[in-house]
Amino acid sequence: MSSAKLTYFRGRGRAETTRWMLAANEIVFDNIAIDTPEQLAGLRASGKLPFDQMPLLEIDGLNLSQSSAMIRYLARRGDLYGKTDTDALWCDMIVGAAADFAETAIQAPFKLNVSVAVADMEVQFAKFGLRFEARIVQQGSSCCVEDRLTFADIVLAEALSSYLEWCPDILEDTPSLKALYLKVTQLPGIAAYLASELRYPKQGADYVIAAARVLERALPSHMPDADRFLTKERQTS
Ligand SMILES: N[C@@H](CCC(=O)N[C@@H](CS)C(=O)NCC(=O)O)C(=O)O
Known part of the structure; x- marks a missing residue:
C-alpha cells in the first residue's frame, strides 16, 4: 500500500484538493502540520520546497510542490485524466x-x-x-x-x-x-477521508490566525491587533 506525507498549515487551504485526490486514489497519507515560523524555517532549510512554499507532498520518493502539479500527478497515477x-x-x-x-x-x-x-x-x-x-x-x-x-x-x-x-x-x-x-x-476513498480525523473543519478565524503566525504576516485589517505576528523590523519598515 502506497503512503504519502502532506505538509501544510493545520487546515485545508491550498492543500485540500491534494487531500481529496489522495483520498480518491485511496492512498494512505499523513497531515504534517506546520504551526510555527521555526518549523517553516526548518522545512525550507531541508531543501524540499523548491519555491519556499507549502504545501509539500512527499510521495513515491518525490517532493512535490505546487498544488496544481500535485493533483495532476495524482490524476495520472489514478487514471483520472480522461481517455483522450x-x-x-x-x-x-x-x-x-x-x-x-x-x-x-x-x-x-x-x-x-x-x-x-x-x-x-x-x-x-x-x-x-x-x-x-x-x-x-x-x-x-x-x-x-x-x-x-x-x-x-x-x-x-x-x-x-x-x-x-x-x-x-x-x-x-x-x-x-x-x-x-x-x-x-x-x-469509498473520499467518504472515508471526509469521515476521518484527516479532514480539517470548516476554515474560520483560527485558520487565518494560524497561517499569519507561521508566515509572520499581518492579519486582515479588521481583526484585532492585526500586526501581532509581524517581526519588529517589518512593523517599523
Ligand atoms: N500556487 C501555489 C501557492 C502556494 C502558496 O501560496 N503557499 C503559501 C501558503 S498557502 C506559502 O507557502 N507562502 C509563503 C511564500 O510564498 O513564501 C500552490 O497552489 O501550491
Whole structure:
C-alpha cells in the first residue's frame, strides 16, 4: 500500500484538493502540520520546497510542490485524466475554472464578516455554477468529461463542499452539479477521508490566525491587533 506525507498549515487551504485526490486514489497519507515560523524555517532549510512554499507532498520518493502539479500527478497515477487528449484538455479547463471558483471559498474566512463572505460566494456561484451545470448536462452523465470520473469532478466537488458549508442551499437549482457532488463524496476513498480525523473543519478565524503566525504576516485589517505576528523590523519598515 502506497503512503504519502502532506505538509501544510493545520487546515485545508491550498492543500485540500491534494487531500481529496489522495483520498480518491485511496492512498494512505499523513497531515504534517506546520504551526510555527521555526518549523517553516526548518522545512525550507531541508531543501524540499523548491519555491519556499507549502504545501509539500512527499510521495513515491518525490517532493512535490505546487498544488496544481500535485493533483495532476495524482490524476495520472489514478487514471483520472480522461481517455483522450481532448478529455485531458477539458479536465484542465474545468480544473482551472474550479480553482478560480474555489478561491472565493478559500478567502471567505479572511473577509470582514459572514455576510460579506456569503455574498461573494453567491456572486461567484452565479458566474460559474450555471456553467458547470450546463457542462455536466451536456455530457449526459453526472461527470464533467464524458461519462467517466476524472480529477475535474473531484476538484470541483472539493470546491462545492466549502460552498455548501457557507451557503447550504446553493445546489438546489443545479441538480446535475448536486448529483456530481453526491457521486464524488460517496466514492469509498473520499467518504472515508471526509469521515476521518484527516479532514480539517470548516476554515474560520483560527485558520487565518494560524497561517499569519507561521508566515509572520499581518492579519486582515479588521481583526484585532492585526500586526501581532509581524517581526519588529517589518512593523517599523
Ligand atoms: N500556487 C501555489 C501557492 C502556494 C502558496 O501560496 N503557499 C503559501 C501558503 S498557502 C506559502 O507557502 N507562502 C509563503 C511564500 O510564498 O513564501 C500552490 O497552489 O501550491
